Amino acid sequence: MRNTFVDQLCKEAKKNKKIWLLTADLGFSALEPFMRAFPGRYINVGVAEQNMIGIAAGLSLSGYKVFVYSIANFPTLRCLEQIRNDICYHKLDVTVVSVGAGFSYGTQGYTHHGLEDVAVMRCLPHMNLIVPADPLETRAAVSLLCTHNGPAYLRLGKAGEKNLHTKKPPMKWGKAIKVTTGRDVLILASGSLLGEAQKAHDLAKDQGISVAVWSLPFIKPLDKKTITLAMKTFKLIVTLEESQIDGAMGSAIAELIAEQRGTKPLLRRMGVPNTILYNAYEQNDARKKCGLDARSLFIKIRGHPFFSQI
Amino acid sequence: MKHTKQHARNIRIKVLEMIHQARASHIGGCFSIADILAVLYTEILKFNPKKPEWPDRDRLILSKGHAAAALYATLSEFDFFSAKKLETFCKKNSALTGHCNYKVPGVEVSTGSLGHGLSLACGMALAAKAQRRKYRVFVILSDGEMDEGSTMEAALFAPHHKLDNLVTIIDYNKIQSFGLVKTVLNLEPLADKWRAFNWGVQSINGHNHAEIFSALSTLPLKKDRPSVVIANTIKGKGVSYMENSLAWHYRSPDDPLFQQALKELEQS
Numbered sequence: 001m002r003n004t005f006v007d008q009l010c011k012e013a014k015k016n017k018k019i020w021l022l023t024a025d026l027g028f029s030a031l032e033p034f035m036r037a038f039p040g041r042y043i044n045v046g047v048a049e050q051n052m053i054g055i056a057a058g059l060s061l062s063g064y065k066v067f068v069y070s071i072a073n074f075p076t077l078r079c080l081e082q083i084r085n086d087i088c089y090h091k092l093d094v095t096v097v098s099v100g101a102g103f104s105y106g107t108q109g110y111t112h113h114g115l116e117d118v119a120v121m122r123c124l125p126h127m128n129l130i131v132p133a134d135p136l137e138t139r140a141a142v143s144l145l146c147t148h149n150g151p152a153y154l155r156l157g158k159a160g161e162k163n164l165h166t167k168k169p170p171m172k173w174g175k176a177i178k179v180t181t182g183r184d185v186l187i188l189a190s191g192s193l194l195g196e197a198q199k200a201h202d203l204a205k206d207q208g209i210s211v212a213v214w215s216l217p218f219i220k221p222l223d224k225k226t227i228t229l230a231m232k233t234f235k236l237i238v239t240l241e242e243s244q245i246d247g248a249m250g251s252a253i254a255e256l257i258a259e260q261r262g263t264k265p266l267l268r269r270m271g272v273p274n275t276i277l278y279n280a281y282e283q284n285d286a287r288k289k290c291g292l293d294a295r296s297l298f299i300k301i302r303g304h305p306f307f308s309q310i
Numbered sequence: 311m312k313h314t315k316q317h318a319r320n321i322r323i324k325v326l327e328m329i330h331q332a333r334a335s336h337i338g339g340c341f342s343i344a345d346i347l348a349v350l351y352t353e354i355l356k357f358n359p360k361k362p363e364w365p366d367r368d369r370l371i372l373s374k375g376h377a378a379a380a381l382y383a384t385l386s387e388f389d390f391f392s393a394k395k396l397e398t399f400c401k402k403n404s405a406l407t408g409h410c411n412y413k414v415p416g417v418e419v420s421t422g423s424l425g426h427g428l429s430l431a432c433g434m435a436l437a438a439k440a441q442r443r444k445y446r447v448f449v450i451l452s453d454g455e456m457d458e459g460s461t462m463e464a465a466l467f468a469p470h471h472k473l474d475n476l477v478t479i480i481d482y483n484k485i486q487s488f489g490l491v492k493t494v495l496n497l498e499p500l501a502d503k504w505r506a507f508n509w510g511v512q513s514i515n516g517h518n519h520a521e522i523f524s525a526l527s528t529l530p531l532k533k534d535r536p537s538v539v540i541a542n543t544i545k546g547k548g549v550s551y552m553e554n555s556l557a558w559h560y561r562s563p564d565d566p567l568f569q570q571a572l573k574e575l576e577q578s
Contacts, residue, residue, distance in 0.1 A: 040440065051429045051463035058433015061419070081423055086430060089420050090412060
């Protein structure tokens with residue numbers, strides 16, 4: 001996702017001379033193409049995230065479209081107040097990009113686990129929040145961001161992920177993407193856990209359970225219309241994300257369901273259960289430990305009362 | 311400099327009225343920068359009150375956003391909006407909030423949380439360079455604000471990128487929120503710190519209009535480098551019972567104290 005992001009940003013920057021890229025001293029063997037192609041619109045500000053956001057705001061107030069880059073929690077939580085006051089308060093055209101979503105840097109320890117960012121960024125006024133599932137969604141997201149004006153947060157995985165979509169997804173601003181169709185259960189997945197949702201779909205199919213899988217790259221704005229319609233169709237909605245469960249995408253869906261009238265589907269939220277992993281785990285192992293793998297997902301679905309007869 | 315004295319006095323009187331009416335705080339830190347604002351707007355800054363967003367205007371960021379009353383009073387004094395509007399300060403549904411609000415004509419950015427202004431100014435100064443525009447970016451910091459790590463981040467950045475169009479003015483009134491600067495977190499040697507960071511540095515009496523004018527009309531203070539003017543000021547300057555008093559970071563004058571302050575300012 002990381003390399004796709006840089007590649008697409010270079011393409012956009014060729015067309016749009018207002019695009020700048022700032023980094024807080026990270027992006028080795030990733031940002032170089034932009035750095036070489038647009039040296040006048042690239043700055044490594046040093047290890048200084050708060051300053052980076054302020055500079056981005058100053059540039060944006062002067063008419064530029066700015067992307068700021070770092071990893072894990074550094075461009076979000078470290079400089080949260082700058083994002084709140086400088087970017088969101090002034091409604092500026094700045095996109096915060098963070099690489100290392102969830103447990104991408106699982107073995108590096110909790111400082112590098114990007115888990116609370118979605119909940120925190122979601123509640124900021126004017127902020128848009130995009131969590132692509134694969135390189136194809138990432139490319140489309142960068143493209144959409146370049147036609148959009150305003151604060152945004154782009155949460156990326158790492159380098160080298162495979163595409164989960166078989167073809168270019170129909171990505172539209174604020175819209176869910178229907179990946180597989182199904183009748184009984186709807187899995188709403190954000191980020192690269194979409195892959196686990198797809199596998200769970202296959203496991204469930206073998207057991208005669210029909211599962212629809214949607215990718216939800218836009219956590220804000222949320223595709224409320226489509227998801228509200230889905231509430232009438234599905235018995236069970238499962239949200240799946242690599243974030244602390246409190247306040248993140250699953251919470252957004254819970255809020256939406258809770259405020260609807262009439263019959264409602266059951267909701268199960270799957271995320272990191274408000275916990276800290278103190279030991280080293282590769283991403284896949286960390287996911288299993290937190291019950292975010294396809295098997296755990298399938299068990300959660302099968303254990304639902306509706307399917308206990310099957 | 312005759313006009314600047316008149317403007318400074320008017321700014322102080324307006325601030326006094328606003329803060330008294332609104333029962334607001336921060337009058338001491340407003341009075342310490344009144345002379346700096348008067349000289350800046352009379353002699354130094356390029357602006358057009360009829361076109362507050364004129365692209366070539368000089369930018370002024372009041373990073374110590376708690377002194378918003380002083381900036382609003384100044385903007386009114388220099389015709390960005392009527393003095394009548396100042397009466398709405400901190401009142402229901404007014405854009406004139408207690409900390410700087412960019413929705414007010416002439417206010418470049420909203421501030422209020424310390425340590426944001428210098429980074430914003432760096433971004434604007436960088437943009438001016440990239441766009442080959444001649445405008446300069448002025449930012450007024452409080453002394454307490456120097457405690458913020460983000461101020462230090464920006465202080466490193468500006469000289470590295472040769473932002474000679476950036477001017478920092480430190481309102482060094484030597485009293486921060488909860489005590490004397492030298493007892494809370496000593497900044498000295500302050501000028502040496504900025505010199506070591508590779509800024510052009512000048513220390514002045516921040517109430518002496520000739521000194522303010524002289525420092526700000528010979529910019530940059532060092533070739534290819536940003537400038538910092540350390541303005542030695544007095545918190546509460548202009549009203550005898552407020553001067554050098556921590557209490558007037560918080561208090562709002564009651565009617566008798568208001569009358570006394572008004573009298574002192576009118577006779578100054």
